Structure formats: structure tokens, C-alpha cells
Amino acid sequence: MEAIEGMRVALGAAVILNYCLQGLFHPARKVREVYWKIYNSLYIGAQDALVASYPALEDDGDNIFSRPELAMFV
Numbered sequence: 001m002e003a004i005e006g007m008r009v010a011l012g013a014a015v016i017l018n019y020c021l022q023g024l025f026h027p028a029r030k031v032r033e034v035y036w037k038i039y040n041s042l043y044i045g046a047q048d049a050l051v052a053s054y055p056a057l058e059d060d061g062d063n064i065f066s067r068p069e070l071a072m073f074v
Contacts, residue, residue, distance in 0.1 A: 004038055005045065013046035014053035021055075 008016050020042060023035030043050065057065040 001037070001041060005041065008042060008045060013042060013049035016042055017050055017053050 004016065016038075020035055020039050023031060024039060026032050026035065051067075052070055059065055
């Protein structure tokens with residue numbers, strides 16, 4: 001687990017999240033459990049960095065999922 005934390009610091013939380021999201025939906029339960037542990041430690045260690053890298057969802061009738069403040073550039 002320390003190696004993954006080191007990669008989070010070196011590569012950034014967004015890169016690790018991209019690989020982690022693929023494993024969260026693996027058909028094997030034992031594989032999913034490992035990825036959930038990685039995701040939980042990633043979430044605890046870098047909550048603010050993960051917001052910008054969550055997948056974009058389309059708005060539906062009841063909910064607004066867009067984040068226009070993240071689309072601004074300086």
C-alpha cells in the first residue's frame with residue numbers, strides 16, 4: 001500500500017484514479033476488494049485532487065451534474 005501512496009504523490013491522484021476506477025467494476029469480488037482499499041486510501045489522501053478527475057456525467061431532469069467552475073482556465 002505504501003508503494004501506491006508513493007505513486008499517488010509522484011504521478012498525481014488523477015492518474016491513480018483512472019486505473020482504480022477500472023478495477024472497482026471487476027467481476028471478481030477479491031479483485032474488487034483490493035481496488036476498494038486503494039480507492040479508500042486515495043480518497044483519504046487526496047480528496048481535493050480527485051474532484052477534477054471524476055468522470056463527467058450528463059444532466060438529467062432532476063439533477064445537475066455539471067461543474068462549470070472546473071472548466072475555467074487562468
